[in-house]
Amino acid sequence: MDNNILILSEGLHTSIQDLGRKGYRSYGVPISGAMDKYSAILANKLLNNDEKLPVMEMTLMGPKILFEDHSLIVITGADMSPELNGEPMKMNFVYEVKTSDVLSFGTLKTGARSYLGVKGGFQTENKLKSFSYYDGITSKEKVQKGDRLRIASFDADLQVSSSKIKVKSAHFNEKELEVTKGPEFNRLTKKHRELLFSKEFKIDPHHNRMGYQLKNKFPPIKNDGIITSTTIPGTVQLTPSGKLIIMMRDCPTTGGYPRILQLTDIAINQLAQKKENDVLKFDLESSFDFLGRLVSRFKD
Amino acid sequence: MGEYVLETVPAYNSLTVFFDTGKIKYSSVVTDLKEIYATKDQKLLTANRIWKIPVCYDKEFGLDLGNLAKIKKLTREKIISLHTGPLYDMYFIGFLPGFLYLGGLPKVLEQPRKDKPRLKINKGDVAIAGNQTGIYPRTSPGGWNIIGNSPLSFFNVDEFPPCFAVSGDKVKFIQVDKIKHEEIKKQVEAGDYQIESEIHG
Numbered sequence: 001m002d003n004n005i006l007i008l009s010e011g012l013h014t015s016i017q018d019l020g021r022k023g024y025r026s027y028g029v030p031i032s033g034a035m036d037k038y039s040a041i042l043a044n045k046l047l048n049n050d051e052k053l054p055v056m057e058m059t060l061m062g063p064k065i066l067f068e069d070h071s072l073i074v075i076t077g078a079d080m081s082p083e084l085n086g087e088p089m090k091m092n093f094v095y096e097v098k099t100s101d102v103l104s105f106g107t108l109k110t111g112a113r114s115y116l117g118v119k120g121g122f123q124t125e126n127k128l129k130s131f132s133y134y135d136g137i138t139s140k141e142k143v144q145k146g147d148r149l150r151i152a153s154f155d156a157d158l159q160v161s162s163s164k165i166k167v168k169s170a171h172f173n174e175k176e177l178e179v180t181k182g183p184e185f186n187r188l189t190k191k192h193r194e195l196l197f198s199k200e201f202k203i204d205p206h207h208n209r210m211g212y213q214l215k216n217k218f219p220p221i222k223n224d225g226i227i228t229s230t231t232i233p234g235t236v237q238l239t240p241s242g243k244l245i246i247m248m249r250d251c252p253t254t255g256g257y258p259r260i261l262q263l264t265d266i267a268i269n270q271l272a273q274k275k276e277n278d279v280l281k282f283d284l285e286s287s288f289d290f291l292g293r294l295v296s297r298f299k300d
Numbered sequence: 301m302g303e304y305v306l307e308t309v310p311a312y313n314s315l316t317v318f319f320d321t322g323k324i325k326y327s328s329v330v331t332d333l334k335e336i337y338a339t340k341d342q343k344l345l346t347a348n349r350i351w352k353i354p355v356c357y358d359k360e361f362g363l364d365l366g367n368l369a370k371i372k373k374l375t376r377e378k379i380i381s382l383h384t385g386p387l388y389d390m391y392f393i394g395f396l397p398g399f400l401y402l403g404g405l406p407k408v409l410e411q412p413r414k415d416k417p418r419l420k421i422n423k424g425d426v427a428i429a430g431n432q433t434g435i436y437p438r439t440s441p442g443g444w445n446i447i448g449n450s451p452l453s454f455f456n457v458d459e460f461p462p463c464f465a466v467s468g469d470k471v472k473f474i475q476v477d478k479i480k481h482e483e484i485k486k487q488v489e490a491g492d493y494q495i496e497s498e499i500h501g
Binding site: 022023024025026027028029030127128135136137227228229230252253254255 | 306307308309310311312313314316318392393394395396397398399401437438455457461462463467
């Protein structure tokens with residue numbers, strides 16, 4: 001028999017994500033996958049799931065979910081004041097849910113993205129070897145009210161683990177994002193570099209699974225077009241109008257703006273927990289360039 | 301290299317190689333790549349097809365064709381014959397699933413992106429931006445100048461490979477009228493349209 005959950009309200013942007021769709025970039029298919037992989041993996045580990053199993057990603061405002069069967073669940077990532085049948089829930093803690101239980105969310109306390117893991121994972125459609133929602137690849141782009149999603153069947157013998165993990169607060173409030181030099185870093189002048197590593201940048205309202213735009217104006221660079229080339233999650237592009245855009249998990253496979261910096265995977269996870277008006281700095285110190293070579297800050 | 305390469309992304313003048321950092325170190329990959337590059341005179345030709353892409357340049361689809369003709373001081377017919385003339389090079393697929401980057405647009409047809417991008421460009425719309433021409437594989441916002449529409453599907457998630465063309469193939473646009481466009485569209489939707497192609501030398 002199928003085990004299901006019913007979406008009573010959908011939240012701001014809710015989707016099913018795993019660790020991404022690999023091997024199809026040469027067809028223009030983005031990697032996708034959980035924005036904050038650390039929290040997605042944590043949800044699966046707490047449930048003793050394979051870390052690659054799909055989880056539900058919830059953004060800024062959570063959905064309301066009715067469980068139509070038994071399961072074990074856990075919430076990781078952003079604290080959006082989760083409640084089970086109106087009772088406050090602990091983060092990073094495994095709960096047993098029964099038929100007719102309702103999971104809901106309230107005020108956002110930390111971060112931007114929360115993850116719901118279920119025992120055995122979500123069993124939604126698998127397209128090109130991934131469960132990650134992406135418009136045009138999966139039939140749905142986001143979870144909507146009225147959707148009935150299949151989850152793995154529940155084994156009554158499963159023990160609820162009582163371990164509670166404390167996630168370091170730096171995961172949510174680290175201002176300094178670790179970066180390496182991008183392929184077009186050397187097009188930046190000394191002045192650019194000083195600005196880039198001394199300034200604090202503010203996140204623009206335009207931020208989503210595809211990318212984060214930064215509010216501050218940055219001086220554009222001369223001959224700023226590049227011949228279209230690969231972009232990957234974490235690539236920082238500088239547009240001709242002087243905007244910095246940080247590519248995220250759903251970013252196009254190629255782009256035509258200079259790629260000046262590259263966020264490390266940890267930094268991508270940290271950025272995924274930031275929202276409009278949050279502040280960040282780029283930290284290149286004692287770092288590696290995009291090819292893994294050790295570099296110092298102002299040296300080419 | 302097969303044991304550590306995860307995937308590769310070709311573009312116009314670059315090839316990005318993603319490798320398993322748990323299996324090999326960066327410097328060894330570079331050595332391997334240099335070795336391959338040294339044998340570059342050994343041509344390995346895997347792509348050799350010319351794909352014939354039907355396009356309807358009717359007013360209903362070619363929203364910017366009239367304006368383009370005005371700017372270029374050419375008739376619509378002349379623009380169409382210029383656009384259907386070349387054998388375009390298929391460099392790579394990027395930007396969106398199934399978006400073919402084509403090279404070889406006649407210089408006279410070059411036209412910058414529109415100042416104000418459209419919120420909706422339809423699936424199959426054939427467009428021009430700068431010295432590039434391309435086909436939108438699905439509905440999306442965009443700033444390219446739309447001159448026609450192709451009834452074909454350029455990305456099929458349930459097929460492998462999901463795109464029919466590969467880097468190195470060539471593309472030829474074939475003008476069709478509205479009736480033929482509609483007919484092909486129905487065949488494509490029913491899954492019984494065979495895209496015409498031939499081998500090139």
